[in-house]
Amino acid sequence: MSKSEHIVHNIKFSKPNLNKDIVLYEGHFNHFNYDKHVHEEYTISLIEKGHMNAFLKGFNHKFDKSSIITINPDEVHACKIADNEEYKHHSLYLKPNIVKEILKLNFNKKQLSFSDIHFSNSFIYNKLSFLVKQENISYFNTFSWECELIEVVNSILQINSKATEPIELPSNHLLIKRVKEYLHDNFYIQISLDDIAKEFSISKYHFLRLFKKHTFVSPHAYLMLVRVEKAKQFLQKGLSIIDTAYMCGFNDQSHLNKRFKAITGLTPGEYKNFFN
Template sequence: MSPDNWIELAQDADTGIETLRAHFRGHAYDPHWHDSYLVGVTEQGVQQFNCRRAKHQSTPGKVFLLEPGDIHDGDAPTEDGFTYRMLYLDPLWLQRELSEVFENAPDNSQLCFAHTLASDPRLAHATSLAFQTLHHGELKIVRQTALDGLLERLTSHLHWRTRYGEDPRLPLVAQKARDYLHANARFDIGLDQVAAAAGVDRFRLTRAFKAAYGLAPHAYLVQLRLSKARRMLSSGAQPATVAMELGFADQSHLGRWFVRAYGLTPAMYRKRCSNLPDV
Protein backbone atom coordinates (compact mmCIF):
# COMPACT_ATOMS: atom_id res chain seq x y z
CA MET A 1 0.00 0.00 0.00
CA SER A 2 1.56 3.29 -1.12
CA PRO A 3 1.38 6.51 0.95
CA ASP A 4 -1.22 7.82 -1.51
CA ASN A 5 -3.50 4.81 -0.99
CA TRP A 6 -5.14 3.56 2.20
CA ILE A 7 -7.84 1.11 3.27
CA GLU A 8 -9.91 0.81 6.46
CA LEU A 9 -11.78 -2.52 6.74
CA ALA A 10 -14.06 -3.92 9.44
CA GLN A 11 -16.72 -6.62 9.81
CA ASP A 12 -19.93 -6.50 11.81
CA ALA A 13 -20.15 -9.58 14.06
CA ASP A 14 -23.96 -9.77 14.06
CA THR A 15 -24.65 -9.53 10.33
CA GLY A 16 -21.30 -10.47 8.79
CA ILE A 17 -21.45 -7.25 6.73
CA GLU A 18 -18.02 -5.94 5.79
CA THR A 19 -17.48 -2.19 5.77
CA LEU A 20 -14.64 -0.61 3.81
CA ARG A 21 -13.46 2.96 3.44
CA ALA A 22 -10.56 3.59 1.07
CA HIS A 23 -8.66 6.17 -0.93
CA PHE A 24 -6.78 5.55 -4.18
CA ARG A 25 -4.76 7.58 -6.64
CA GLY A 26 -4.10 6.20 -10.11
CA HIS A 27 -4.75 2.49 -10.51
CA ALA A 28 -6.88 1.05 -7.68
CA TYR A 29 -7.51 -2.60 -8.49
CA ASP A 30 -7.67 -5.13 -11.31
CA PRO A 31 -10.92 -6.71 -12.60
CA HIS A 32 -12.46 -8.94 -9.94
CA TRP A 33 -15.81 -9.84 -8.41
CA HIS A 34 -17.37 -10.50 -4.99
CA ASP A 35 -19.84 -13.00 -3.59
CA SER A 36 -21.68 -10.11 -1.94
CA TYR A 37 -23.96 -7.29 -3.02
CA LEU A 38 -21.90 -4.08 -3.03
CA VAL A 39 -23.48 -0.78 -2.02
CA GLY A 40 -21.08 2.15 -1.91
CA VAL A 41 -20.86 5.94 -1.96
CA THR A 42 -18.13 8.07 -3.49
CA GLU A 43 -17.02 10.71 -0.96
CA GLN A 44 -14.42 12.65 -2.94
CA GLY A 45 -12.94 12.73 -6.45
CA VAL A 46 -13.89 10.66 -9.50
CA GLN A 47 -14.18 6.91 -9.05
CA GLN A 48 -13.93 5.27 -12.46
CA PHE A 49 -14.71 1.61 -13.08
CA ASN A 50 -15.78 -0.80 -15.80
CA CYS A 51 -18.74 -3.06 -15.12
CA ARG A 52 -21.38 -4.78 -17.28
CA ARG A 53 -19.63 -3.75 -20.50
CA ALA A 54 -19.78 -0.05 -19.65
CA LYS A 55 -17.44 2.52 -18.12
CA HIS A 56 -18.85 4.40 -15.13
CA GLN A 57 -17.67 7.50 -13.30
CA SER A 58 -18.96 7.96 -9.78
CA THR A 59 -18.64 11.44 -8.30
CA PRO A 60 -19.34 12.61 -4.72
CA GLY A 61 -22.80 11.59 -3.56
CA LYS A 62 -23.40 8.94 -6.21
CA VAL A 63 -24.17 5.38 -5.15
CA PHE A 64 -22.75 2.38 -6.97
CA LEU A 65 -24.64 -0.91 -6.83
CA LEU A 66 -23.06 -4.21 -7.83
CA GLU A 67 -24.45 -7.73 -7.70
CA PRO A 68 -22.57 -10.89 -6.71
CA GLY A 69 -20.38 -11.91 -9.64
CA ASP A 70 -20.31 -8.47 -11.29
CA ILE A 71 -16.78 -8.11 -12.65
CA HIS A 72 -15.39 -4.62 -12.04
CA ASP A 73 -12.11 -2.75 -11.74
CA GLY A 74 -11.18 0.69 -10.43
CA ASP A 75 -8.96 3.67 -11.09
CA ALA A 76 -8.73 7.40 -10.48
CA PRO A 77 -8.75 9.46 -13.71
CA THR A 78 -7.94 12.69 -11.85
CA GLU A 79 -4.79 13.69 -9.97
CA ASP A 80 -6.38 13.94 -6.51
CA GLY A 81 -7.70 10.37 -6.58
CA PHE A 82 -10.97 9.27 -5.00
CA THR A 83 -12.33 8.24 -1.60
CA TYR A 84 -15.29 5.95 -1.08
CA ARG A 85 -17.11 3.89 1.52
CA MET A 86 -18.61 0.48 0.82
CA LEU A 87 -20.94 -2.10 2.37
CA TYR A 88 -20.60 -5.78 1.39
CA LEU A 89 -24.05 -7.34 1.95
CA ASP A 90 -24.28 -11.12 2.19
CA PRO A 91 -26.89 -12.39 -0.35
CA LEU A 92 -28.59 -14.69 2.18
CA TRP A 93 -28.77 -11.87 4.73
CA LEU A 94 -30.23 -9.47 2.16
CA GLN A 95 -32.76 -12.05 0.95
CA ARG A 96 -33.84 -12.81 4.51
CA GLU A 97 -34.16 -9.17 5.54
CA LEU A 98 -36.20 -8.29 2.46
CA SER A 99 -38.42 -11.39 2.59
CA GLU A 100 -41.34 -9.47 4.08
CA VAL A 101 -41.08 -6.74 1.47
CA PHE A 102 -40.93 -9.26 -1.36
CA GLU A 103 -43.13 -11.98 0.13
CA ASN A 104 -44.83 -12.50 -3.26
CA ALA A 105 -41.60 -12.85 -5.22
CA PRO A 106 -41.85 -14.82 -8.48
CA ASP A 107 -40.63 -18.39 -8.51
CA ASN A 108 -37.08 -19.21 -9.67
CA SER A 109 -35.84 -15.65 -9.33
CA GLN A 110 -33.13 -13.58 -7.69
CA LEU A 111 -32.67 -9.98 -6.57
CA CYS A 112 -30.76 -7.62 -8.82
CA PHE A 113 -30.06 -3.91 -9.13
CA ALA A 114 -31.80 -1.96 -11.86
CA HIS A 115 -28.77 0.32 -12.40
CA THR A 116 -25.06 0.17 -11.60
CA LEU A 117 -24.80 3.86 -10.69
CA ALA A 118 -27.55 5.84 -8.96
CA SER A 119 -28.06 9.53 -8.23
CA ASP A 120 -30.26 9.20 -5.15
CA PRO A 121 -29.41 11.54 -2.24
CA ARG A 122 -31.64 9.62 0.19
CA LEU A 123 -29.98 6.31 -0.69
CA ALA A 124 -26.54 7.95 -0.40
CA HIS A 125 -27.44 9.25 3.06
CA ALA A 126 -28.84 5.87 4.15
CA THR A 127 -25.73 4.09 2.89
CA SER A 128 -23.39 6.48 4.69
CA LEU A 129 -25.38 6.22 7.91
CA ALA A 130 -25.40 2.41 7.79
CA PHE A 131 -21.68 2.43 7.11
CA GLN A 132 -20.99 4.79 10.01
CA THR A 133 -22.92 2.77 12.58
CA LEU A 134 -21.46 -0.58 11.50
CA HIS A 135 -17.88 0.56 10.93
CA HIS A 136 -17.66 2.21 14.34
CA GLY A 137 -19.56 -0.47 16.29
CA GLU A 138 -22.52 1.57 17.50
CA LEU A 139 -25.15 0.04 19.80
CA LYS A 140 -27.00 -2.89 18.24
CA ILE A 141 -30.31 -1.04 18.13
CA VAL A 142 -28.63 1.88 16.36
CA ARG A 143 -27.04 -0.44 13.78
CA GLN A 144 -30.32 -2.23 13.14
CA THR A 145 -32.21 1.02 12.71
CA ALA A 146 -29.66 2.30 10.19
CA LEU A 147 -29.77 -0.97 8.24
CA ASP A 148 -33.57 -0.85 8.13
CA GLY A 149 -33.31 2.64 6.66
CA LEU A 150 -30.86 1.40 4.04
CA LEU A 151 -33.09 -1.54 3.08
CA GLU A 152 -36.08 0.77 2.74
CA ARG A 153 -34.22 2.95 0.22
CA LEU A 154 -32.68 -0.03 -1.59
CA THR A 155 -36.08 -1.48 -2.47
CA SER A 156 -36.62 1.24 -5.07
CA HIS A 157 -33.46 0.08 -6.86
CA LEU A 158 -34.09 -3.67 -6.67
CA HIS A 159 -36.11 -5.85 -8.98
CA TRP A 160 -36.42 -9.54 -9.74
CA ARG A 161 -34.47 -11.38 -12.40
CA THR A 162 -35.42 -14.87 -13.46
CA ARG A 163 -32.75 -17.41 -12.55
CA TYR A 164 -32.17 -19.97 -15.31
CA GLY A 165 -30.53 -23.35 -14.94
CA GLU A 166 -28.92 -22.53 -18.27
CA ASP A 167 -28.82 -18.81 -18.93
CA PRO A 168 -30.00 -18.36 -22.54
CA ARG A 169 -28.12 -15.07 -22.81
CA LEU A 170 -24.77 -16.80 -22.55
CA PRO A 171 -23.24 -19.20 -25.08
CA LEU A 172 -23.45 -22.80 -23.98
CA VAL A 173 -19.71 -23.16 -24.59
CA ALA A 174 -18.90 -20.45 -22.06
CA GLN A 175 -21.34 -21.86 -19.53
CA LYS A 176 -19.83 -25.36 -19.78
CA ALA A 177 -16.35 -23.88 -19.35
CA ARG A 178 -17.42 -21.86 -16.33
CA ASP A 179 -18.99 -24.93 -14.70
CA TYR A 180 -15.74 -26.84 -15.26
CA LEU A 181 -13.68 -24.04 -13.71
CA HIS A 182 -15.92 -23.94 -10.64
CA ALA A 183 -15.70 -27.71 -10.21
CA ASN A 184 -11.91 -27.79 -10.59
CA ALA A 185 -10.82 -24.42 -9.19
CA ARG A 186 -8.22 -25.85 -6.80
CA PHE A 187 -6.43 -27.94 -9.42
CA ASP A 188 -3.64 -26.94 -11.82
CA ILE A 189 -5.80 -27.30 -14.92
CA GLY A 190 -4.79 -26.29 -18.43
CA LEU A 191 -6.70 -24.52 -21.16
CA ASP A 192 -6.80 -27.77 -23.18
CA GLN A 193 -8.77 -29.44 -20.39
CA VAL A 194 -11.26 -26.58 -20.18
CA ALA A 195 -11.68 -26.56 -23.96
CA ALA A 196 -12.27 -30.32 -24.00
CA ALA A 197 -14.93 -29.98 -21.32
CA ALA A 198 -16.66 -27.31 -23.41
CA GLY A 199 -16.29 -29.31 -26.63
CA VAL A 200 -14.36 -26.70 -28.63
CA ASP A 201 -10.77 -25.72 -29.41
CA ARG A 202 -8.84 -23.30 -27.20
CA PHE A 203 -9.29 -20.29 -29.48
CA ARG A 204 -13.08 -20.61 -29.77
CA LEU A 205 -13.25 -21.21 -26.03
CA THR A 206 -11.36 -18.02 -25.18
CA ARG A 207 -13.46 -15.92 -27.58
CA ALA A 208 -16.75 -17.30 -26.26
CA PHE A 209 -15.71 -16.99 -22.62
CA LYS A 210 -14.51 -13.39 -22.90
CA ALA A 211 -17.68 -12.44 -24.78
CA ALA A 212 -19.84 -13.95 -22.03
CA TYR A 213 -17.97 -12.96 -18.87
CA GLY A 214 -15.55 -10.19 -19.83
CA LEU A 215 -12.49 -12.19 -18.74
CA ALA A 216 -10.35 -14.90 -20.30
CA PRO A 217 -10.71 -18.34 -18.64
CA HIS A 218 -7.37 -18.09 -16.82
CA ALA A 219 -8.26 -14.68 -15.34
CA TYR A 220 -11.68 -15.97 -14.30
CA LEU A 221 -10.02 -18.93 -12.54
CA VAL A 222 -7.75 -16.60 -10.56
CA GLN A 223 -10.71 -14.45 -9.50
CA LEU A 224 -12.66 -17.56 -8.54
CA ARG A 225 -9.82 -18.65 -6.28
CA LEU A 226 -9.55 -15.17 -4.78
CA SER A 227 -13.26 -15.16 -4.01
CA LYS A 228 -12.88 -18.46 -2.17
CA ALA A 229 -9.78 -17.08 -0.43
CA ARG A 230 -11.75 -14.15 1.02
CA ARG A 231 -14.28 -16.55 2.56
CA MET A 232 -11.57 -18.78 4.04
CA LEU A 233 -9.55 -15.87 5.42
CA SER A 234 -12.59 -14.21 7.02
CA SER A 235 -13.29 -17.56 8.73
CA GLY A 236 -9.80 -17.46 10.25
CA ALA A 237 -7.77 -19.67 7.92
CA GLN A 238 -4.06 -18.84 7.67
CA PRO A 239 -2.86 -17.37 4.32
CA ALA A 240 -0.41 -20.26 3.80
CA THR A 241 -3.21 -22.80 4.24
CA VAL A 242 -5.49 -20.87 1.90
CA ALA A 243 -2.79 -20.69 -0.77
CA MET A 244 -2.16 -24.43 -0.59
CA GLU A 245 -5.84 -25.46 -0.64
CA LEU A 246 -6.76 -23.16 -3.52
CA GLY A 247 -3.94 -24.13 -5.87
CA PHE A 248 -1.70 -21.05 -5.63
CA ALA A 249 2.01 -21.81 -6.01
CA ASP A 250 2.72 -20.45 -2.50
CA GLN A 251 1.64 -17.78 -0.04
CA SER A 252 3.50 -15.06 -1.94
CA HIS A 253 1.67 -15.98 -5.15
CA LEU A 254 -1.68 -15.65 -3.37
CA GLY A 255 -0.54 -12.37 -1.83
CA ARG A 256 0.42 -10.76 -5.14
CA TRP A 257 -2.95 -11.53 -6.72
CA PHE A 258 -4.90 -10.58 -3.57
CA VAL A 259 -3.28 -7.14 -3.35
CA ARG A 260 -3.91 -6.48 -7.05
CA ALA A 261 -7.60 -7.31 -6.67
CA TYR A 262 -8.45 -5.94 -3.22
CA GLY A 263 -5.69 -3.51 -2.30
CA LEU A 264 -4.51 -5.25 0.89
CA THR A 265 -2.64 -8.42 1.82
CA PRO A 266 -4.35 -11.70 2.82
CA ALA A 267 -2.94 -11.36 6.34
CA MET A 268 -4.34 -7.85 6.72
CA TYR A 269 -7.72 -8.97 5.40
CA ARG A 270 -7.81 -11.96 7.78
CA LYS A 271 -6.88 -9.81 10.78
CA ARG A 272 -9.54 -7.20 10.09
CA CYS A 273 -12.36 -9.64 9.28
CA SER A 274 -11.78 -12.58 11.63
CA ASN A 275 -10.53 -10.79 14.77
CA LEU A 276 -8.24 -13.78 15.35
CA PRO A 277 -4.57 -13.39 16.33
CA ASP A 278 -1.78 -14.63 14.10
CA VAL A 279 -0.10 -17.83 15.25
Protein backbone atom coordinates in the same frame (compact mmCIF):
# COMPACT_ATOMS: atom_id res chain seq x y z
CA MET B 1 7.24 16.69 0.47
CA SER B 2 5.57 17.46 -2.86
CA LYS B 3 2.06 16.34 -3.70
CA SER B 4 3.40 13.73 -6.11
CA GLU B 5 5.56 12.23 -3.34
CA HIS B 6 2.77 11.98 -0.78
CA ILE B 7 1.16 8.58 -1.29
CA VAL B 8 -2.27 7.98 0.22
CA HIS B 9 -3.15 4.30 0.64
CA ASN B 10 -5.56 3.62 3.49
CA ILE B 11 -7.88 0.60 3.60
CA LYS B 12 -10.18 -0.68 6.33
CA PHE B 13 -12.48 -3.70 6.54
CA SER B 14 -14.88 -4.58 9.33
CA LYS B 15 -17.79 -6.87 10.20
CA PRO B 16 -20.16 -4.98 12.53
CA ASN B 17 -21.86 -8.28 13.35
CA LEU B 18 -19.53 -11.27 13.27
CA ASN B 19 -22.50 -13.60 12.86
CA LYS B 20 -23.74 -11.87 9.72
CA ASP B 21 -22.29 -12.00 6.21
CA ILE B 22 -22.03 -8.22 5.98
CA VAL B 23 -18.65 -6.56 5.43
CA LEU B 24 -17.87 -2.83 5.41
CA TYR B 25 -14.97 -1.41 3.42
CA GLU B 26 -13.30 1.99 3.28
CA GLY B 27 -10.61 2.94 0.75
CA HIS B 28 -8.68 6.20 0.38
CA PHE B 29 -6.09 6.44 -2.44
CA ASN B 30 -4.17 8.74 -4.71
CA HIS B 31 -1.92 6.21 -6.51
CA PHE B 32 -3.64 2.81 -6.39
CA ASN B 33 -5.85 1.21 -9.05
CA TYR B 34 -7.87 -1.97 -8.53
CA ASP B 35 -7.41 -4.67 -11.17
CA LYS B 36 -10.48 -6.28 -12.72
CA HIS B 37 -12.16 -8.49 -10.17
CA VAL B 38 -15.47 -9.96 -9.01
CA HIS B 39 -17.27 -10.28 -5.68
CA GLU B 40 -19.53 -13.08 -4.56
CA GLU B 41 -21.58 -10.45 -2.74
CA TYR B 42 -23.93 -7.69 -3.80
CA THR B 43 -21.90 -4.48 -3.58
CA ILE B 44 -23.20 -0.99 -2.80
CA SER B 45 -20.59 1.79 -3.01
CA LEU B 46 -20.47 5.53 -2.29
CA ILE B 47 -17.83 8.11 -3.18
CA GLU B 48 -17.03 10.33 -0.20
CA LYS B 49 -14.27 12.40 -1.80
CA GLY B 50 -13.05 13.07 -5.34
CA HIS B 51 -13.93 11.11 -8.47
CA MET B 52 -13.50 7.46 -9.38
CA ASN B 53 -13.11 5.93 -12.80
CA ALA B 54 -14.72 2.51 -13.03
CA PHE B 55 -15.03 -0.34 -15.53
CA LEU B 56 -18.49 -1.91 -15.32
CA LYS B 57 -20.49 -4.03 -17.77
CA GLY B 58 -17.82 -3.54 -20.43
CA PHE B 59 -17.77 0.27 -20.32
CA ASN B 60 -15.83 2.99 -18.52
CA HIS B 61 -17.67 5.29 -16.13
CA LYS B 62 -16.83 8.23 -13.88
CA PHE B 63 -18.47 8.51 -10.47
CA ASP B 64 -18.62 11.19 -7.78
CA LYS B 65 -20.70 11.87 -4.68
CA SER B 66 -23.91 12.07 -6.69
CA SER B 67 -23.88 8.32 -7.42
CA ILE B 68 -24.87 5.25 -5.43
CA ILE B 69 -23.01 2.46 -7.25
CA THR B 70 -24.60 -1.01 -7.28
CA ILE B 71 -22.80 -4.14 -8.49
CA ASN B 72 -24.27 -7.62 -8.77
CA PRO B 73 -22.39 -10.74 -7.66
CA ASP B 74 -19.92 -12.07 -10.24
CA GLU B 75 -19.87 -8.88 -12.32
CA VAL B 76 -16.33 -8.13 -13.48
CA HIS B 77 -15.34 -4.57 -12.59
CA ALA B 78 -12.34 -2.38 -11.81
CA CYS B 79 -11.78 1.09 -10.40
CA LYS B 80 -9.03 3.68 -10.29
CA ILE B 81 -8.33 7.31 -9.49
CA ALA B 82 -9.65 9.98 -11.84
CA ASP B 83 -7.97 13.24 -12.88
CA ASN B 84 -4.79 12.27 -10.98
CA GLU B 85 -6.52 13.24 -7.74
CA GLU B 86 -7.18 11.21 -4.61
CA TYR B 87 -10.54 9.66 -3.91
CA LYS B 88 -12.20 8.03 -0.93
CA HIS B 89 -15.04 5.58 -1.11
CA HIS B 90 -17.04 3.18 1.05
CA SER B 91 -18.56 -0.17 0.10
CA LEU B 92 -21.10 -2.45 1.67
CA TYR B 93 -20.80 -6.14 0.77
CA LEU B 94 -23.93 -8.26 1.22
CA LYS B 95 -23.91 -12.02 0.72
CA PRO B 96 -26.82 -13.25 -1.42
CA ASN B 97 -28.35 -14.98 1.61
CA ILE B 98 -28.55 -11.62 3.37
CA VAL B 99 -30.41 -10.09 0.43
CA LYS B 100 -32.71 -13.09 0.47
CA GLU B 101 -33.47 -12.49 4.13
CA ILE B 102 -34.08 -8.79 3.56
CA LEU B 103 -36.50 -9.26 0.70
CA LYS B 104 -38.20 -12.40 1.98
CA LEU B 105 -38.34 -13.69 -1.60
CA ASN B 106 -38.45 -17.26 -2.79
CA PHE B 107 -35.20 -17.37 -4.72
CA ASN B 108 -35.87 -20.85 -6.03
CA LYS B 109 -38.31 -19.14 -8.35
CA LYS B 110 -37.06 -15.58 -8.39
CA GLN B 111 -33.82 -13.99 -9.46
CA LEU B 112 -32.67 -10.67 -8.04
CA SER B 113 -30.32 -8.20 -9.70
CA PHE B 114 -29.64 -4.50 -9.55
CA SER B 115 -31.28 -2.81 -12.53
CA ASP B 116 -28.66 -0.09 -13.11
CA ILE B 117 -25.02 0.29 -12.20
CA HIS B 118 -25.77 3.52 -10.35
CA PHE B 119 -28.53 5.92 -9.39
CA SER B 120 -28.89 9.18 -7.46
CA ASN B 121 -30.91 9.77 -4.31
CA SER B 122 -29.58 12.27 -1.78
CA PHE B 123 -31.65 10.95 1.15
CA ILE B 124 -30.48 7.36 0.67
CA TYR B 125 -26.91 8.49 0.02
CA ASN B 126 -26.72 10.48 3.26
CA LYS B 127 -28.31 7.76 5.37
CA LEU B 128 -26.16 4.97 3.94
CA SER B 129 -23.04 7.13 4.13
CA PHE B 130 -23.52 7.53 7.88
CA LEU B 131 -24.15 3.81 8.40
CA VAL B 132 -21.11 2.51 6.48
CA LYS B 133 -18.53 4.82 8.05
CA GLN B 134 -16.84 2.65 10.60
CA GLU B 135 -16.28 5.48 13.08
CA ASN B 136 -20.07 5.97 13.27
CA ILE B 137 -20.94 2.38 14.18
CA SER B 138 -20.23 3.09 17.85
CA TYR B 139 -23.38 5.25 17.88
CA PHE B 140 -25.48 2.09 17.46
CA ASN B 141 -25.80 -1.22 19.19
CA THR B 142 -25.66 -4.20 16.83
CA PHE B 143 -29.43 -4.59 16.71
CA SER B 144 -30.24 -0.96 15.92
CA TRP B 145 -27.46 -0.72 13.31
CA GLU B 146 -28.78 -3.78 11.50
CA CYS B 147 -32.35 -2.44 11.60
CA GLU B 148 -31.22 0.88 10.10
CA LEU B 149 -29.16 -0.94 7.47
CA ILE B 150 -32.00 -3.23 6.42
CA GLU B 151 -34.28 -0.22 6.05
CA VAL B 152 -31.92 1.63 3.74
CA VAL B 153 -31.04 -1.48 1.71
CA ASN B 154 -34.74 -2.14 1.27
CA SER B 155 -35.09 1.37 -0.17
CA ILE B 156 -32.22 0.76 -2.58
CA LEU B 157 -33.68 -2.53 -3.76
CA GLN B 158 -37.12 -1.00 -4.23
CA ILE B 159 -35.65 1.73 -6.42
CA ASN B 160 -32.92 -0.13 -8.26
CA SER B 161 -33.66 -3.84 -8.52
CA LYS B 162 -36.01 -6.25 -10.12
CA ALA B 163 -37.04 -9.74 -9.17
CA THR B 164 -37.88 -11.61 -12.32
CA GLU B 165 -38.67 -15.17 -13.27
CA PRO B 166 -35.51 -16.89 -14.55
CA ILE B 167 -35.19 -16.22 -18.24
CA GLU B 168 -34.25 -18.78 -20.84
CA LEU B 169 -30.60 -18.09 -21.54
CA PRO B 170 -29.20 -18.25 -25.08
CA SER B 171 -26.84 -21.18 -25.60
CA ASN B 172 -23.68 -19.06 -25.34
CA HIS B 173 -24.77 -17.50 -22.05
CA LEU B 174 -25.73 -20.91 -20.71
CA LEU B 175 -22.32 -22.30 -21.66
CA ILE B 176 -20.50 -19.44 -19.91
CA LYS B 177 -22.70 -19.93 -16.83
CA ARG B 178 -21.84 -23.65 -16.73
CA VAL B 179 -18.12 -22.96 -17.15
CA LYS B 180 -18.21 -20.41 -14.33
CA GLU B 181 -19.88 -22.98 -12.10
CA TYR B 182 -17.18 -25.50 -13.08
CA LEU B 183 -14.43 -23.03 -12.13
CA HIS B 184 -16.14 -22.22 -8.81
CA ASP B 185 -16.42 -25.93 -8.03
CA ASN B 186 -12.80 -26.70 -8.97
CA PHE B 187 -10.97 -23.52 -7.96
CA TYR B 188 -8.47 -25.45 -5.80
CA ILE B 189 -7.04 -27.63 -8.59
CA GLN B 190 -4.93 -26.76 -11.61
CA ILE B 191 -7.20 -26.35 -14.64
CA SER B 192 -6.08 -25.94 -18.24
CA LEU B 193 -7.91 -24.61 -21.27
CA ASP B 194 -7.79 -28.14 -22.67
CA ASP B 195 -9.54 -29.44 -19.55
CA ILE B 196 -12.39 -27.00 -20.08
CA ALA B 197 -12.60 -27.72 -23.80
CA LYS B 198 -12.83 -31.45 -23.07
CA GLU B 199 -15.33 -31.03 -20.25
CA PHE B 200 -17.71 -28.98 -22.41
CA SER B 201 -16.92 -30.46 -25.84
CA ILE B 202 -15.96 -27.17 -27.43
CA SER B 203 -13.00 -25.83 -29.37
CA LYS B 204 -10.72 -24.08 -26.89
CA TYR B 205 -10.09 -21.29 -29.40
CA HIS B 206 -13.80 -20.66 -29.90
CA PHE B 207 -14.45 -20.92 -26.16
CA LEU B 208 -11.69 -18.45 -25.28
CA ARG B 209 -13.23 -15.83 -27.55
CA LEU B 210 -16.73 -16.43 -26.18
CA PHE B 211 -15.68 -16.32 -22.55
CA LYS B 212 -13.78 -13.07 -22.88
CA LYS B 213 -16.63 -11.50 -24.86
CA HIS B 214 -19.12 -12.28 -22.09
CA THR B 215 -16.97 -11.70 -18.99
CA PHE B 216 -14.30 -9.19 -20.17
CA VAL B 217 -11.52 -11.40 -18.79
CA SER B 218 -9.82 -14.64 -19.85
CA PRO B 219 -10.82 -17.96 -18.22
CA HIS B 220 -7.48 -18.07 -16.39
CA ALA B 221 -7.93 -14.51 -15.10
CA TYR B 222 -11.46 -15.37 -13.95
CA LEU B 223 -10.16 -18.43 -12.09
CA MET B 224 -7.65 -16.18 -10.29
CA LEU B 225 -10.51 -13.85 -9.28
CA VAL B 226 -12.48 -16.78 -7.90
CA ARG B 227 -9.44 -17.96 -5.95
CA VAL B 228 -8.94 -14.53 -4.38
CA GLU B 229 -12.60 -14.45 -3.33
CA LYS B 230 -12.21 -17.88 -1.73
CA ALA B 231 -8.97 -16.75 -0.06
CA LYS B 232 -10.80 -13.80 1.51
CA GLN B 233 -13.34 -16.19 3.02
CA PHE B 234 -10.64 -18.48 4.44
CA LEU B 235 -8.69 -15.56 5.90
CA GLN B 236 -11.82 -14.14 7.53
CA LYS B 237 -12.25 -17.52 9.25
CA GLY B 238 -8.70 -17.36 10.62
CA LEU B 239 -6.85 -19.79 8.36
CA SER B 240 -3.12 -19.22 7.94
CA ILE B 241 -1.85 -17.53 4.79
CA ILE B 242 0.17 -20.53 3.68
CA ASP B 243 -2.79 -22.90 4.16
CA THR B 244 -5.06 -20.45 2.33
CA ALA B 245 -2.66 -20.30 -0.62
CA TYR B 246 -2.55 -24.11 -0.79
CA MET B 247 -6.31 -24.59 -0.41
CA CYS B 248 -7.07 -21.99 -3.10
CA GLY B 249 -4.80 -23.51 -5.73
CA PHE B 250 -2.09 -20.84 -5.81
CA ASN B 251 1.43 -21.98 -6.69
CA ASP B 252 2.80 -20.56 -3.44
CA GLN B 253 2.27 -17.82 -0.88
CA SER B 254 4.05 -15.26 -3.06
CA HIS B 255 1.60 -15.91 -5.91
CA LEU B 256 -1.33 -15.39 -3.54
CA ASN B 257 0.21 -12.17 -2.20
CA LYS B 258 0.64 -10.69 -5.67
CA ARG B 259 -2.88 -11.43 -6.92
CA PHE B 260 -4.50 -10.57 -3.58
CA LYS B 261 -2.92 -7.13 -3.30
CA ALA B 262 -3.72 -6.21 -6.92
CA ILE B 263 -7.40 -6.85 -6.22
CA THR B 264 -7.85 -5.78 -2.59
CA GLY B 265 -5.05 -3.24 -2.10
CA LEU B 266 -3.81 -5.24 0.89
CA THR B 267 -1.54 -8.21 1.50
CA PRO B 268 -3.34 -11.33 2.78
CA GLY B 269 -1.80 -10.74 6.21
CA GLU B 270 -3.06 -7.15 6.37
CA TYR B 271 -6.53 -8.28 5.30
CA LYS B 272 -6.58 -11.15 7.82
CA ASN B 273 -5.79 -8.77 10.69
CA PHE B 274 -9.09 -6.94 10.22
CA PHE B 275 -11.05 -10.11 11.06
CA ASN B 276 -8.94 -11.76 13.75
